[in-house]
Amino acid sequence: MTTETQWTLEDTAARRDRFYAASQKKFVPFREPMVFRKGSMQYLWDVEGRKYTDLLGMNVCISVGHSHPRVVSAAMEQAQELTHCTTMFYHPVPAHFAEELTATMPTGPDGDIEWVVHFTNSGAEAIDLAMTMARSYTGNLDLLALRTAYHGPTAAAQSITGISGWRHPGMPGNVAFVAEPNQYRGIFGENAGAAPYLDEIERTIHTATPGRVAGIFVESVQGYGGIIEMPPGYMSGAAERVRAAGGLYIADEVQSGFGRTGDNMWGFEADGVIPDIVVMAKGIGNGFPLGAVVARKQIAAPMAEKFLFHTYGANPTSCAAGRAVLEVIHDDRLQENAKTVGAALLQRLTDLKGRYEAIGDVRGRGLMLAIEMVKDRSSKEPDPDTTAAVFEATRESGVILSKSGAYQSCLRMVPPLCLSLDDVDTVADGLDRALARASA
Numbered sequence: 001m002t003t004e005t006q007w008t009l010e011d012t013a014a015r016r017d018r019f020y021a022a023s024q025k026k027f028v029p030f031r032e033p034m035v036f037r038k039g040s041m042q043y044l045w046d047v048e049g050r051k052y053t054d055l056l057g058m059n060v061c062i063s064v065g066h067s068h069p070r071v072v073s074a075a076m077e078q079a080q081e082l083t084h085c086t087t088m089f090y091h092p093v094p095a096h097f098a099e100e101l102t103a104t105m106p107t108g109p110d111g112d113i114e115w116v117v118h119f120t121n122s123g124a125e126a127i128d129l130a131m132t133m134a135r136s137y138t139g140n141l142d143l144l145a146l147r148t149a150y151h152g153p154t155a156a157a158q159s160i161t162g163i164s165g166w167r168h169p170g171m172p173g174n175v176a177f178v179a180e181p182n183q184y185r186g187i188f189g190e191n192a193g194a195a196p197y198l199d200e201i202e203r204t205i206h207t208a209t210p211g212r213v214a215g216i217f218v219e220s221v222q223g224y225g226g227i228i229e230m231p232p233g234y235m236s237g238a239a240e241r242v243r244a245a246g247g248l249y250i251a252d253e254v255q256s257g258f259g260r261t262g263d264n265m266w267g268f269e270a271d272g273v274i275p276d277i278v279v280m281a282k283g284i285g286n287g288f289p290l291g292a293v294v295a296r297k298q299i300a301a302p303m304a305e306k307f308l309f310h311t312y313g314a315n316p317t318s319c320a321a322g323r324a325v326l327e328v329i330h331d332d333r334l335q336e337n338a339k340t341v342g343a344a345l346l347q348r349l350t351d352l353k354g355r356y357e358a359i360g361d362v363r364g365r366g367l368m369l370a371i372e373m374v375k376d377r378s379s380k381e382p383d384p385d386t387t388a389a390v391f392e393a394t395r396e397s398g399v400i401l402s403k404s405g406a407y408q409s410c411l412r413m414v415p416p417l418c419l420s421l422d423d424v425d426t427v428a429d430g431l432d433r434a435l436a437r438a439s440a
């Protein structure tokens with residue numbers, strides 16, 4: 001038997017197509033397969049040596065840069081010493097990391113909020129745990145979730161996911177959906193603000209639940225929904241309404257966390273809300289598998305009554321990577337970089353909107369941006385075909401984007417936080433060429 005890896009495009013594509021299950025086939029975005037061989041910071045190289053600027057950040061997992069040397073060496077040093085240590089034993093690396101993560105959380109006006117951490121292997125595991133925690137703490141079963149939300153692939157996480165393409169039949173129930181406060185195409189019209197959507201939460205609690213709820217899950221900025229920011233007052237108002245019905249406010253920071261929005265470490269901070277539970281994953285490990293539920297101490301407490309064991313939760317190799325990620329965000333001033341470079345990219349995207357009718361909306365903040373393609377600016381009919389054409393054409397310009405949105409009509413940009421101002425020109429010029437070709 002040989003374990004040698006065949007590095008050709010054809011061989012890899014043929015082998016994957018033959019041996020991967022059907023469940024992994026749909027999720028191949030490009031018409032032609034791509035095989036990446038190397039990554040460094042915000043760049044990728046394919047198997048034929050072609051360089052790309054990565055605006056997808058491997059689905060927002062690469063926070064501080066591909067194969068960032070500090071993260072890689074922290075993980076390697078730990079892996080060589082002890083790769084895995086099951087959670088029943090004490091280990092200093094996850095213990096330090098838990099302390100460091102909680103230090104990033106707000107402590108409230110009286111400084112008395114205490115936070116605790118439960119490490120998981122992935123975001124969906126963390127979402128499942130947050131759902132269980134909210135139900136255990138409140139004694140209520142019903143949860144609220146937002147339409148166009150994405151919270152993960154497990155059955156529980158799918159049950160609070162509001163995009164049909166990501167939901168399989170037969171997911172668990174006791175979830176009521178509220179309209180997402182989309183300020184471009186939301187049900188209450190353009191720039192309707194938070195108020196009608198907060199009323200909608202109250203109405204939904206009153207009409208679609210027993211009147212008492214376990215909580216609401218809110219992505220501080222919806223990612224796969226097509227970069228939908230929560231309008232001012234929404235997150236804090238939602239927390240108020242849900243708490244009045246006995247529930248908790250749960251922030252999903254899997255995409256919006258770790259400084260990505262530029263203004264704050266956590267997306268929820270934009271509205272001054274202090275969540276009861278915060279879910280994080282992806283960028284936490286810069287590509288190493290890791291997730292976490294960070295909860296107020298008293299809310300996590302009832303979970304002590306039963307065993308709950310995530311085999312790779314608190315894995316020291318991933319946690320060593322996570323600690324290095326926090327250091328690099330701080331030392332390389334990546335939150336500030338996200339703010340500056342994100343603002344420059346947003347400006348270039350806005351200029352493109354001025355020149356291409358097919359762009360209906362440009363939005364986002366920091367390095368969490370999107371353009372939405374429409375067939376007609378007044379009807380706002382989503383245009384997934386032009387989106388797909390631009391997406392393919394930017395690949396040829398050496399830029400990797402992501403298609404997203406409930407109708408696959410948005411091009412999402414969530415690069416590693418080290419993207420530079422020079423990259424902004426590469427990306428905007430590449431998009432310009434792609435849009436010109438797609439509109440011709």
Ligand SMILES: Cc1ncc(COP(=O)(O)O)c(C=O)c1O
Pocket residue numbers: 122123124125127150151152153219223224252253254255281282291
């Ligand atoms: C906002 C959000 N929450 C949760 C998840 C689930 O995370 P994971 O894929 O690590 O299970 C994702 C994954 O894309 C996500 O984008």
